[in-house]
Amino acid sequence: MIAETGHYALVLALALAILQSTLPLWGARRRDAALMALASPLAVAQFVLVGGAFAALTHAYVTSDFSLLNVVENSHSAKPLIYKISGVWGNHEGSLLLWVLILVLFGALVALFGRNLPDRLKADVLAVQAMISTAFLLFVLGTSNPFARVVQAPLEGQDLNPLLQDPGLAIHPPLLYLGYVGFSMAFSFAVAALIEGRVDAAWARWVRPWTLMAWCFLTLGIAMGSYWAYYELGWGGFWFWDPVENASLMPWLSGTALLHSAVVMEKREALKVWTILLALLTFALSLLGTFLVRSGVLTSVHAFAVDPERGVAILAILTVFVGGSLALYAFRAPVLKQGGIFAPVSREGALVVNNIFLTAACAAVFVGTLYPLALEAATGEKISVGEPFFNATVGPTMLPVFLLMPLAPLLAWKRGDALRAAQGVIWAFGAAILGTALVAGFVRGGPTLAPIGVGIALFTIVGAFAEIAERTKLFRAPPAESLRRAKGLPTSSWGGALAHAGMGVTLLGIVGATAWSSEAVVALKPGDTVPLSGFEVTFDGAQARNGPNYRATAAHLTLRKNGEIVAAVEPARRFYLARRQDIAESGIATFGVSQFYAATAEARTDGATGFRLQYKPLVLLIWLGAVVMALGGCLSLADRRLRVGAPRKAARPSPAMQPAE
Secondary structure (H helix, E strand, O other): OHHHHHHHHHHHHHHHHHHHHHHHHHHHHHOOHHHHHOHHHHHHHHHHHHHHHHHHHHHHHHOOOOOEHHHHHHOOOOOOHHHHHHHHHOOHHHHHHHHHHHHHHHHHHHHHHOOOOOHHHHHHHHHHHHHHHHHHHHHHHHHOOOOOEOOOOOOOOOOOOHHHOOHHHHHHHHHHHHHHHHHHHHHHHHHHHHHHOOOOHHHHHHHHHHHHHHHHHHHHHHHHHHHHHHHHOOOOOOOOOOHHHHHHHHHHHHHHHHHHHHHHHHHHOOOHHHHHHHHHHHHHHHHHHHHHHHOOOOOOOOOOOOOHHHHHHHHHHHHHHHHHHHHHHHHHHHHOOOOOOOOOOOHHHHHHHHHHHHHHHHHHHHHHHHHHHHHHHHHOOOOOOOHHHHHHHHHHHHHHHHHHHHHHHHOOOOOOOHHHHHHHOHHHHHHHHHHHHHHHHHOOOOOOOHHHHHHHHHHHHHHOOHHHHHHOOOOOOOHHHHHHHHHHOOHHHHHHHHHHHHHHHHHHHHHHHHHOOEEEEEEEOOOOEEEEOOEEEEEEEEEEEEOOOEEEEEEEEEEEEOOEEEEEEOOEEEEEOOOOEEEEEOEEEEEOOEEEEEEEOOOOOOOOEEEEEEEEOOOHHHHHHHHHHHHHHHHHHOOHHHHHOOOOOOOOOOHHHOOOO
């Protein structure tokens, strides 16, 4: 009965979504306050209904209700509780329901916390958001119903994909969807602005918090997915340029460009047309990622294997919303007033250059990801675009972004002084030169350009705080005054500095983990020892261990340095009984921000065990940098100016209100 309640809740949510997408929009055109006021309660009620449906599906998983086909195909009674819960979104139907839940959540948040929005704009935004939820609720109910019953309930389920039975995959999809779907708010604001034919600084300030929130979640989601792939898939890599990985990277790149473009629009009312276009394209790329994952057009460990008919339905949704919004953009863009003029050497100019390179990197990822699919569809020929292409295109394209990040905040709006900005990053430049020299002089091995990569990372990290040093008069005023100035800085200044520094930290981790990593693929018998990066790795033997729904064989490796034991790791192979599937579980030892990584291969006939052993210097900085970036975004989000909206010009007092002389 609970499952049927969840199903009916989705039907009622669809009805409310249809009302929300029509009545407030019509009311905004007729300036009918009553109709416009319906948007907020409808949005909240829609969230309550979809939330109830999601809770009903979660209950079915937790209680192992095998009368539901979705639970049968993706759960097992012996599975740990955390994986019963994560199994709700570990499949196509459940993850799509989570997608819709987050979509209506953002609509409800705007309804509850968008009190400073003009009534017409708020009605239009919530109406557009409801149009998106209408399409996806129709898709869920028509092709992907998670509450479908089986004729005769089996005694046991088929279990969740073993690769997804991991804490990282319990966290990764919700974070990723909060980012993906969060960009729908930027899309809704952009379409609403095009409908109204008005885009100004106030609009930019209203849309920026929602974009920033989505960007923070997407940053954490990508980082969590990268770390999961690193330790779970058994190959020790943090990024594979997999099409589904790229599908999350593209909206992150365009969303980053959107954030910076919105700043220019808010401060100078410039780049209006470009900012609107970025808002449309960022959500379009999010929808594209949804299509790639669910259409069956690619094979990936991240993808849901579904029939192509569902992919056609998602493609139709993508075409309607992206095509419709771009058509509206083409119709309205020529009448949007352009903002202020600025010199090439200015903060606006630097942010424009930043946008150019970010969108160029996004375009490179887009082409590399979709070209093989388009070629196969057109000619039947299969080709692979892999790491060499992306490293040769995305890497050099992002290099100017890292170099500009410390300089841009030091340039004045409208017209800047390049020499003064360069003087402001002199300490960052010195740190880069010193770091490059030390690495080149004392670190052996690795690519020739690796020390320069370290220097660029240090330049980005130290330079991220150059603007704060300038505004607080660090080392140029008494410490008490500098501290007072630092306390008076808005949180967005600290947030921007942290986010930029996080980019540098991630770059430093990428350089260290790729330039100076070492690897050995060996076959060891108990008692054998192999050297790796100053460690002596001894295979002590293996033993059987059983889990709640699997059997495992764990190998014990002891790590020594100079004859002393420094760590032990236990890579294992697990055999999941219900799925009859064998997977590797890596063993990891952490040394500061570096890691030793071990994964086992399948058993050999000669009694030896195969191992992939790796030592990755600075690898944890990759994900630590992402956390620092997200923390910077959260600090910026806490800025009061983003909560109260754009300031309104005070009306001139009437003669009757003038003070008496």
